[in-house]
Amino acid sequence: MRTKSFLYQLQNELWNERIKILILGFLFIFQVLSSIISIFYMEEILKLFGFEFINPAPPTGEAAFLDYFTDQLIFGLLIMSLGTMNIFSGDIENGSICYSLTRPISRTNYSIAKLVARLTALILPFVVASLIGWVYMAMMFEVFPIERLFWSLVILVLLYAYLGTVTSALSTRVSALTAGLGAIALFIVQFSLSAFKPIELLSPFTYAAIWSDFLLGSSIALDEIFLGFALIGWILVPFIISIFSIKTRDL
Amino acid sequence: MSNVVQIENLSKNYGQIRALDDVILAIPEGSIFGYLGPNGAGKTTTMKILVGLLHYTGSVKIFDQEVRYNSVEINKRIGFLPDAEMPKNDSIHRFLSMTGKMNEIFNREKRIQEVLAELGLRKLRNRKIGNLSRGQRQRVGLANALLTDPQLLILDEPNSGLDPVARVRVLSLLKDLAKDGKSIIFSSHIIGEVDKIATDIAIIHRGRIIEQGTRKDLFKRYLSHGKYVLAGKVDREKALALDYVKSCDRDSLGRYIITTPGDIPEEQLLVDLIQKAGSKIKYFSSLEFSLENLFLESINGRLMEGEYA
Ligand SMILES: Nc1ncnc2c1ncn2[C@@H]1O[C@H](COP(=O)(O)OP(=O)(O)OP(=O)(O)O)[C@@H](O)[C@H]1O
Ligand SMILES: [Mg+2]
Numbered sequence: 271m272r273t274k275s276f277l278y279q280l281q282n283e284l285w286n287e288r289i290k291i292l293i294l295g296f297l298f299i300f301q302v303l304s305s306i307i308s309i310f311y312m313e314e315i316l317k318l319f320g321f322e323f324i325n326p327a328p329p330t331g332e333a334a335f336l337d338y339f340t341d342q343l344i345f346g347l348l349i350m351s352l353g354t355m356n357i358f359s360g361d362i363e364n365g366s367i368c369y370s371l372t373r374p375i376s377r378t379n380y381s382i383a384k385l386v387a388r389l390t391a392l393i394l395p396f397v398v399a400s401l402i403g404w405v406y407m408a409m410m411f412e413v414f415p416i417e418r419l420f421w422s423l424v425i426l427v428l429l430y431a432y433l434g435t436v437t438s439a440l441s442t443r444v445s446a447l448t449a450g451l452g453a454i455a456l457f458i459v460q461f462s463l464s465a466f467k468p469i470e471l472l473s474p475f476t477y478a479a480i481w482s483d484f485l486l487g488s489s490i491a492l493d494e495i496f497l498g499f500a501l502i503g504w505i506l507v508p509f510i511i512s513i514f515s516i517k518t519r520d521l
Numbered sequence: 522m523s524n525v526v527q528i529e530n531l532s533k534n535y536g537q538i539r540a541l542d543d544v545i546l547a548i549p550e551g552s553i554f555g556y557l558g559p560n561g562a563g564k565t566t567t568m569k570i571l572v573g574l575l576h577y578t579g580s581v582k583i584f585d586q587e588v589r590y591n592s593v594e595i596n597k598r599i600g601f602l603p604d605a606e607m608p609k610n611d612s613i614h615r616f617l618s619m620t621g622k623m624n625e626i627f628n629r630e631k632r633i634q635e636v637l638a639e640l641g642l643r644k645l646r647n648r649k650i651g652n653l654s655r656g657q658r659q660r661v662g663l664a665n666a667l668l669t670d671p672q673l674l675i676l677d678e679p680n681s682g683l684d685p686v687a688r689v690r691v692l693s694l695l696k697d698l699a700k701d702g703k704s705i706i707f708s709s710h711i712i713g714e715v716d717k718i719a720t721d722i723a724i725i726h727r728g729r730i731i732e733q734g735t736r737k738d739l740f741k742r743y744l745s746h747g748k749y750v751l752a753g754k755v756d757r758e759k760a761l762a763l764d765y766v767k768s769c770d771r772d773s774l775g776r777y778i779i780t781t782p783g784d785i786p787e788e789q790l791l792v793d794l795i796q797k798a799g800s801k802i803k804y805f806s807s808l809e810f811s812l813e814n815l816f817l818e819s820i821n822g823r824l825m826e827g828e829y830a
Contacts, residue, residue, distance in 0.1 A: 275623045
């Protein structure tokens with residue numbers, strides 16, 4: 271009964287996200303393709319319009335990878351915080367949560383269903399688009415070892431999940447606008463923190479960076495790699511806070 | 522008869538605002554319980570507590586189970602109509618279907634058809650809730666509450682936004698449900714409607730229950746002393762000094778309501794006595810019992826400065 275109502279809720283939430291999934295799918299594919307185009311074809315395109323384009327360093331797999339990584343991070347920051355800023359506050363403010371929560375479902379299951387559905391809706395299109403883009407790149411240029419691609423995708427997904435869960439946690443208590451802006455502000459602060467030595471540990475971006483260094487083949491101490499796993503903790507904490515916050519608040 | 526709902530020492534604060542203050546309520550099984558009170562009195566707050574949407578202090582038992590710990594279980598046997606918006610993007614059918622699935626109701630599609638027909642929504646079945654009129658949305662909310670054929674219905678202003686025909690139909694629907702042994706709690710600002718169907722009544726004002734009982738009880742209590750309404754220039758102090766006058770208050774229409782201990786020998790005598798005590802009476806009559814009078818009077822004695830009156 272409990273799992274059943276959870277599954278119904280999840281199914282319902284995913285259905286509600288269907289348009290988001292489609293739009294984001296196209297958006298991400300467009301974005302992936304555009305970054306491929308800019309890396310590999312820009313020279314030719316510019317030539318087409320009669321520009322003389324002197325590329326100081328011809329594109330390498332590594333450069334493309336880094337480029338892609340940072341592009342995605344900034345794009346994802348916006349998508350994730352804008353995409354989750356109303357996840358709870360929307361239903362709470364207009365009161366429709368009163369209908370959902372008087373059906374036989376616990377607040378915990380309700381929150382988990384919502385979080386899972388929304389995170390899936392935002393992240394799945396990105397994963398699919400990335401795979402499409404990368405397979406294409408790999409076929410065209412044979413520059414990426416496939417397991418490196420896979421792991422970097424995992425890191426990005428984890429970072430996205432972090433961005434989404436933090437915004438969601440805020441959304442359980444404040445308006446969508448405040449949650450969205452607050453989350454973006456927090457991420458910018460954390461992003462800057464990751465540049466400074468002792469406080470860098472307060473930023474999940476540091477852990478992501480450790481992993482990407484590792485993937486790019488820099489030499490990294492073993493304990494640092496383990497530190498990278500802390501990224502999962504950074505997701506779990508706001509996830510649990512969201513559930514707890516919905517559980518304890520008045521609706 | 523046992524009580525479906527037993528509320529003891531229920532209090533609720535929203536930050537600094539005390540929305541409910543030591544509420545004690547017992548709602549007998551099979552009753553139609555009319556919950557009255559001015560805007561902001563605490564009706565919605567009470568109902569939300571009953572279905573587990575708000576945290577509270579005190580004890581709230583439904584079907585002999587404490588809501589605080591068992592709200593998911595209890596809610597399976599409750600149909601609730603909140604005073605809130607519905608998910609705009611769902612179609613009516615989808616919305617009801619979700620409630621049906623979660624409650625694992627038997628023969629879901631057939632039951633949905635039934636409630637849709639009952640509330641005159643059959644043709645709108647696939648329309649998006651966001652595009653419906655206010656009254657149509659209210660009907661969807663009612664359909665949703667009725668769908669599981671619950672033992673207890675909790676309806677926050679079920680008739681708001683409905684047209685006159687629908688109002689009458691909903692009232693008779695509720696009456697029929699009570700005949701089948703269901704209990705119903707509903708709030709309303711239309712006293713006439715409460716008067717028509719309620720078997721039990723409570724009046725809440727500023728978070729406190731100020732009147733409560735069966736319709737009969739209230740009727741008896743109200744008439745236990747004589748009540749008269751008079752208009753004119755009344756010297757309140759002097760009138761109150763009379764043996765026959767127990768209380769003398771102005772109501773919101775500017776009239777004076779006088780209560781006497783028990784019945785007086787003759788009405789004219791009272792009029793004469795009050796006139797002699799320095800008042801000029803233009804109009805005098807005994808006050809009949811009506812829920813409306815009871816409501817206005819019990820609220821009126823408690824209005825603070827800056828409120829009506
Ligand atoms: N979420 C909230 N935050 C703060 N105060 C609230 C909240 N909800 C209700 N209140 C306050 O609690 C009191 C009771 O409100 P409630 O909604 O229960 O009144 P009501 O009897 O349903 O009124 P109405 O007849 O207007 O529907 C009011 O003073 C209201 O302002
Ligand atoms: Mg209300």
